[in-house]
Amino acid sequence: MMMKILTVCGLGQGTSLILKMNVEQVLGERGIQADVEHTDVSAASSMQADYIVTSNELSESLVGHNAKVFIVNNYFDMDEINQAIDENIVKDQ
């Protein structure tokens, strides 16, 4: 089954979409196939996923989620996103 990743923000409108674009870019460059969806934090709680990427601020609301939750602090820093994906996704493959 295709890997499912959620990018999560407060409203699911802007911030999570920006993160989704940059996560997809990094995954694409590395040839990792995944279905990336953006959503708000309350919808995310009841959604099924393998991974959730979000900010430190919102990660506390997602404690206990079945998905592995990891944090990106700077959404425009491709090096940080690359590293987060390395440490959290690539290691699991």
Add this chain to the structure above:
Amino acid sequence: MKFLDENLVEVGVEVESAQEAIEEAGKLLFQEGLVEDSYIRAMVNAYKENGPYFVLAPQIAIPHARPEDGVKEASVSFVQLKKPVVFGHTSNDPVQLVFGLGASSSDEHLTLLKKLTSLLNNPQNVKKLTDARNYAAIKLILEMER
């Protein structure tokens, strides 16, 4: 769709708080008829209710609300603060660059976010936006991006 047009950009703005900074970014959208005034309140409420998660990189905040809170046209404004203010973000405070996002549910919304992301993915652009003293300098950055 409006992206950082001259009337949507203000440099060297003085504010005392995060709320004021959000209101300034919202006001630019409102004055151009791109959002209802209710949208400015919704932007502030989103900050109060959900916290500063929209400070998504060092110095950079992208306050917004939902399309149904009063957006007439997909749009992005920009307020460069004279002095940075604290939004309460653990790693990205203080904020100097505030992009007001008029979020719509149209394809234009995605186009605007792509433009904004490609602009801000480049650290040199972030520095230039911080240093800009007038709209001409901002316009130059935008033209280089095209």
